[in-house]
Amino acid sequence: MSQPELNKKAPNFSLPATGEQDLSLSDFKDKNLVIYFYPKDNTPGCTTEGQNFRDLYQEFKSHDTEILGVSRDSVRVHENFKKKHEFPFDLLSDKEEEMCIAYDVIKLKKMYGKEYMGIERSTFLIDKQGKLRQEWRKVKVKGHADEVLEAVKSL
Incomplete structure (x- = not known):
């Protein structure tokens, strides 16, 4: 499976998103874009990660940067997750794993001794x-949003 390459065109996408819309890479021309993939809405790590990006959102915006979260959850589940935690950015629903595959984030994972294919936090x-x-890749939530913001500032 090919991985996206640094300093090359990012893989395109077009997916249903919160706010009753479809979003594509081309919708973010003339903006920097942070795309974070996470395993599942309403789980502790994924909630914390979203909250961290939420809390820094205005600073990202001040650097012409938009944020998108992506998981395999449905748009309906995303809408509730977004509302509950007051996320100011959109969440994309990748039920068919098209974008997850394009960005090479579907990996073999283990939980409670069982193996399954899931999203590697990236x-x-x-x-x-x-x-x-x-x-x-293999993101640890603590301090991650701050690290991404520093990278945005260096663009």
Whole structure:
């Protein structure tokens, strides 16, 4: 499976999102874009990660940067998650794993001795020209949003 390459065009996407819309990479021309993939809405780590990006959202915006969260949850579940935690950014529903596969974030995982294919927490920073500038894989939530913000500031 091919991985997206740094300093090359980021993989395109078009997916249903919160706010009754479909979003594509082209919708973010002339903006930097942070895309964070997470396993599941309403779980502790995923909630904390979203809250961390929420709390820094205005600072990201001040650097011409938009944020998108992506998981396999339905738009309906995303809408509730977004509302409950007051996320100011949209969440994309990748039920068919098209975007997850394009960004190579579906990995073999283990929980309670069982193996399954799931989303590996990963974040991608795309610049205003649509090029992938930085990626974080196997993300640990603590301090991650701050680290991504520092990378945005250095663009």
